[in-house]
Amino acid sequence: MTKILLNGQPVEVPAGGTILDAAKKAGAYVPTLCYHPQMSPLGNCRMCMVEVKGWPRMAPACYTKVNEGMEVTTTSDTVKEAQRYNADLHLQNHDLTCWACEQDGLCELQDVIYKLGIKEPRFGTLKKLKPIHKDNPFIQIDNNKCILCARCIEACDNVQVQGVLAIKGEGQNAMLLPKNTTFDDSGCVYCGHCVSACPVEALQEVDAVGKGRDAEFTHVPVVCVYCGVGCQFDLAVKDNRVVKIQTRESYAPNGISTCVKGKFGYGFLSDPRRLSVPLIKENGKFREASWDEALTLVASKLGKIRDSHGGRAIGTLSSSKCTNEENYVFQKWVRACLKTNSVDTCTRLCHSSSVAALRTALGDASATGDIEGIGNSDVILITGSDTTVSHPVIGTRIKQAAKKGTMLIVVDPRRVEVSESAHLYLQPKPSTDIAWLNGMLHIVIREGLVSKEFIEERTEGYEAVKEAVKDYTPQKVEEITGIPAKDLERAAIAYGKAKNATIFWSMGLSQSSHGVDNVHAVINLALACGQFGRSGAGLHPLRGQNNVQGSSDFGALPMSYPGYQDVNVKANWEKFEQAWGVSLDHQLGLKSTQMVEEMHEGRLKGMYIMGENPIISDPDRHHTEAAFKKLEFLAVQDIFMTETAEFADVVLPAAAWGEKEGTFVNTERRVAVTQAGLQAPGQARLDWKIICEISTRMGYPMHYRSPAEIFDEAAPLMPALAGLRYHRLAPNGILWPCPTLDHPGTRDLYIDSFPVGRGKMVPVQHRLGVEVPDADFPLVYTTGRSLFHWHTGSVTRKTDLELPASEPVAEVNALDAEPKGIADGDWIWVETRRGKIRCRAALTDKVPEGVVFVPMHYTEASANTLTVTYSDPVSGIPEFKFCAARISLAEKGEAGRKVWGWERMVHTKGTE
């Protein structure tokens, strides 16, 4: 601690603290404009000037570090005069029409003027108005408000690490503008950091202009509805509509960070296509029905199937978009009332391989560390993850670390955007992950970089794995994967030597017919190098849906009860039979991919789906559709009429995110509360209430008063969450494991031991995916996401996010396209043995020669029309990332169409 005298009073601040820290601690008002607590001090506005005894000039409090014994004055006439002058000088360049500004009430300049008591600006205010820069659907710049504090630039350069904005021109000509001509051609990803950072709303959401000022809004703190990062922010709501998203720097894990989906993807909530009345299908057409009629129909149909064919004849899908409480109630209904364990979620389609391998090898199926710990890694390896697209805010944290010196290694067949920030980029051929991962371990062993102590004390199976990787020499790996031997050596040696290294992965590894083995290869490497138990070291499977972690934690899995307690273990079923007061089915339930096969076989007759869209998300769409047609009864509970709901006999309108309260668990195991502040449309009801109604009608009464009551029933049943209670979760949630009521939660797992005891190293061998390219279908077809859309698109395509990304764009390498006469922007057919889809071609070297990539969000070009149903034998995950395809020209592209920058991301940079 450093002690200073502030206005004559002693104040202590931690060493390295600033005068501003001291002033804040002492409660002395120091005006600031360019200072932002989440960013480095900029020192531009000069509002915070204070006097330091013995210094020739005044000092900026935000930037000046305290020294022992420093004597600082914040209240002298000199200080007041400087504050007054600099405030007046800001106003000279500001359009001071507060009544016409949405920032009224939040404006930091307004606040400073008020607190300094300025009535009449000494140098006048800005009169000659400059044009508003508006070139995209999301963000606009009003230079008449801009005070050139450069917080937005700092946010863009060093928080988002995108570098889009610049102050152009000098002195009086200075204007805040995109670096090039437009936001788009300057590489903007519309994350909204600049808007959130702006103290005066010179940067503003286009959609919010004219829609009200802060005092008119209610603020609803929510956890984002999209990816597993679990960002928290407020919905600013007026007249039951979301006007804008407001970040708060105190919110974890993101602070002011958002991505374009979180910041601008709320429009679906007030979309007129929202389901608002229960629907029953009669003679192939839906008609409106009363809740009572619809619920009774569902209860009787499912009851009849259960009673005549057993619970095994019913399949259910819970939702990774629903809250933990809804998932808990859902699986409880399925197990206790439908008498089956056949409940699954889309985790089956994303990380079931990771869950299987992690549970076998370590014990818990989750990330080992938290998001904040990313800054503590000295090496980060990302593989099979388009991080900045699929988990954008974690992408920013990784880019920040890379900028500060963390070595970033990206291994991916696609040259994903985050590879631009990488120190080393390796491009393996698709489906060769085990080869290069084994190769890395081979090199680490050869170089003597394994952690002998860790291997001896905390692992088993090392010798077998050592034997298994013996033949994976860099040369052999180069033959298999195409990764130059010297690059692999550099990566392996860097990883092996790292003090703290984390491996991030996502669907690129898991969605494979050898997905579980892929993940074992990752775990083997980390175990051999002892990368566990420290902040910045470990494994991070990036979870897809905002609540895919929570839906699994809370039991929406066919093999386990809440808390990963296997259904076929006596102690477990006894525990839950006692807790729920019923007898339970003791055999493993069906995985979602097995459910489709069972429908085909006619054994699965009834299906209940809450908030999922398997017609689009499951592999081989024609195959899935055929299966669903065979069902005797299908009920879907959702917020929109999805492709799957079209097949249903009953469709129940549900409340959406923002309309319901509950908890989510993000990718770092943070259990956090999302609040309700909007009225659901029409008669739409809360998901958990719908399930309780059905269950009650089917003879297993469930009555809960609130999500809190459900949570407090569920948590004690789960060892890792036993210490959590709903009231403990505000404001920023708690990271499980949290075994006792006074436990603060856990940032880093496995500090002393693994839940399985010794970490299991499992020998794995390289093999390719199942459908290998051949003469007829010479390309590898692979799928993934685009930045602007989410999953099956049923939500994001009803928001402004559709504007820049309204077409399915296939990434094709020019070397594959040009011989077929395909030019950039042409319409092409992408075809596999299962069908063909029409996409816009983007010629790029983001994909290597021989690979074609299609995002999964477009029903009109449904990527899963083409995928194979082959799946991993252990996890049941489909092989979404590998099958054989071909392309052909469908139609020449229209001249003069607007091409967005993201589509144009042609990478020509070297790998260094």
Added chain:
Amino acid sequence: MADGAESATLVALRSLREKHTQPKAHRVLVSNATCCREHGSEQVLSDLERLFKGSKIRIGEAGCTGAHFAHPTIQIQMADGRRGLFNGKGMPLKGLAEELRAGKMPLANRLVVFTTSGRVDESQPFFAPQVRTSLRDAGFCDPASLSDYLATGGFEGLARALGLGADGVLDLLKKANLRGRGGVGFPMGQKAEFTRKGGATPRYVVANGEEGEEDTFKDEVLLESNPFGIIEGMMIGALACGADEGYVFVNHDYAAAHEWYPKAFKELKEAGLLGRKVLGSSFDFKCQLSISTAGYISGEESALLEVIEGRPARPRLRPPFPAQSGLWGRPTLVNNTETFALVPLIVARGLDWWKSVGTEKSPGTKLVSILGVPREGVMEVPMGMAARDVVVTMGGADPNNLKAVQIGGPTGGYLLPTALDFPLDFDSRRGHALMGAGGMVAVPRAKRAIDLALEGIKFMEAGSCGRCTPCREGTHAMRLLVEGLAHGKKSASADDLARLARDMGQTSICGLGQTAGNSFTAVYEAFKPEIEMLLGAAK
């Protein structure tokens, strides 16, 4: 000190010098620096080339002598060693050619004649009082010719410095009390030591030749007449602080420098004076040209680092200082080009010589520039010389038509005719008046004081980068207020302006904003009755 090493590098230099010895022949050089080109030097050069086509007499380029009133200058070097400098304006070139062919030194347009021992003809008031050290060959040699530089003792300083080693050189620089010639006068030896103690490697040296200050052009003359001297000084500086890479940062208008530096680097590389193991020693050094963006601010020592790194010119917050964290976050020694150019001479000629010139606290020479007089230009004078000597004696100003001398640039101060005994050194102050970088402007009697203030603040407003509010908005506000006064409006009181100036001075990030308000306050201080009268009459 390792005697062996000293002799080894000196031996290497001697053999290099032999290789570069040029045959004796008549030579005609036309000063062709950027400033000379504005006065038709290129035409003169091509005319001479045509006249001497096929002749053994060699025609070439030279840098600027500093004698701007005589642009472009022509210099004749006879094979027997006689030399003469001529005013190229209206020089009868045909006559010159004829006389030279006849072996005669022409007489027309003569500025200076040198004796065979190289001494300047005492009769030329512009040149005679000068002590030309960093400018010793300015305008008298081809600036991009290594042979010319070696012929006048070039790289003697480096060869000796390599023998002294880093510690020896650092010690010498500190003892020399070589003070930064950019204007502040901070001792270079101390800066080099801070840089060396900055720890991290690689380290860098940067020669600041941006010189964005209005009406100051001494670096232009130096940059374009003695590139090798600056580079040699940077190398010695690099040796002292443990750097191995340098940037010559040059104003974007200095077109001749943009041409000559790459040529000079090429020659140096070929001669083994740049690159690995310079002169056979263990010292490695790379050097390159970096051209500034427009604007006064890009000469600010931290803003120029931003420019070299490829960003807009904006000053950085300090601390850390460049010596701790400069280019790409590495310790960096930034000095004015003039400071570097003096270093080789100090090493080669020794401390006794160095301390024999100038004053005790400001040893050595200083480049100064003068405008608004009959003989405008750049001169190298011993520190401590009276301003009157430069303005009146050398520049030829008419004392009867002299309102004041502006000194230290647009934010410096004004010396009234009664105060011209002001000594030109780093420590003399008279109100706002200080030597600074050495720029002086003679102000004629007819000039209104308020117009001086207006021109000054206009320049500062245009030069403000806009990063910090007090400078960006303060210069603008002050310009509007002073403009009002200049137009007879009672836009502000002297106190209003002084308070605004004080706010800018106290709260701006860099020296530009901190001194911008001087534009008014220095004028007010020097011409208070005139300004008060204006304020009194204003409505």
